[in-house]
Amino acid sequence: MADATVSKIHRHEKYEKLIAIAQQLEPLETAVAQPCDEASLRGAIEASDAGLIIPILVGPATKIVEISKAINIAIDGLEIVDVPHSHAAAAKAVEIIRSGKAEMLMKGSLHSDELLGAVTSRETGLRTGRRISHVFVMDVPTHSQTLFVTDAAVNIAPDLMAKRDIVQNAIDLYTALGLGKPKVAILSAVETVTPSIPSTLDAAALCKMADRGQITGGELDGPLAFDNAISLPAARIKGIKSSVAGHAQILVVPDLEAGNMLAKNLTFISNADAAGIVLGARVPIILTSRADNVRTRLASCAVAKLLAYSRRANAPIRA
Known part of the structure; x- marks a missing residue:
């Protein structure tokens, strides 16, 4: 056994x-x-x-x-x-x-x-007209789905419009690989909009941009903390009603430092592999x-x- x-x-x-x-x-x-x-x-x-x-x-x-x-x-x-x-x-x-x-x-x-x-x-x-961004396509052995982590390598502290391109680049990649319509979690430290945590404001704005067609091809929710983005029990405990929470396939981090630490945590503690690709240019x-x-x-x-x-x-x- x-x-x-x-x-x-x-x-x-x-x-x-x-x-x-x-x-x-x-x-x-x-x-x-x-x-x-x-x-x-x-x-x-x-x-x-x-x-x-x-x-x-x-x-x-x-x-x-x-x-x-x-x-x-x-x-x-x-x-x-x-x-x-x-x-x-x-x-x-x-x-x-x-x-x-x-x-x-x-x-x-x-x-x-x-x-x-x-x-x-x-x-x-x-x-191109898009911001250059990076995606880690992560194969985590203990997780059932491929996880995309973005941006953990190129944009240090992206503003809202840079994050819009980061999200769209990741969605377009996910779709191009034939994986379907992705569920996109905009990550922060908490799952509520909190003015003292700017990344929660960006998360809320990005979700509304998706509602208005400024981001297309994916299903967005945020702010979400990492646990309730990928763990359905964690989302249920917090009382979060969302089709993304607990099922996220694309994890959009607030800045490069958070993304780099998340990706390396998954790599070195969870034995994940992290394929890296830069998007937003004329070619992959x-x-x-x-x-x-x-x-x-x-x-x-x-x-x-x-x-x-x-x-x-x-x-x-x-x-």
Whole structure:
């Protein structure tokens, strides 16, 4: 009985399903900016071997080749675009996207700010009318549903209109993955509108914006505390009458600090995997961490790939 319980806790069926669906589609050209350490180069090659991407390696060619030999990874046949340093790699990777040679962008060993700086450049970047935001697509073994946590990596202290884009980006991703209409919890420390806690005012405003059609495609409620967002018994104890409370699939945090702590709590205490993707640009941006395991790296690529294909078809990808 003990072995069966452990097996159940550590299964990651939600990620495995996303990866399997993505593998049914042809791999997409992906500009990989500065794959100049073992983790980033290995991640790109593993995603290529899994049939998820066709990597275009952008960075110092000599260094990329040296690393591939040092870790015994074959990169024969892959395109390498030689640039002298990480700043140039970010700019060149974005240029490759703009030229139409690739449909996705993947972070290598450069800092996220450096890559996103190239993405958000007004003259040469990949900006759209939306605010750039990040989503952790989380596979929590002890939770029945995939959880989206946003924004825990890009927007430090978003104002109301930035939060509107953060919510809409997450809803659009959830829909594009064929997961249906999401239930969106706008998180705070409490579940009542409290003027002394600004995030509760933003939560109430966002819900009213959804009522007025300024946010579409999801069912919003907030403010909700984390417990009554994901636990139906907790919501019932508090007397909250809501179709979102206890069933939330997208968790919108008040700021980056809260989101980062929530995501890492789930990762390191609940053994969750956290695939990272940046939204709001012309193409999906795969944002992996050096601490990610193989499953998480593949899931990040799978999520981005499914989003890219859904944009091609202007419809969600179905299993």
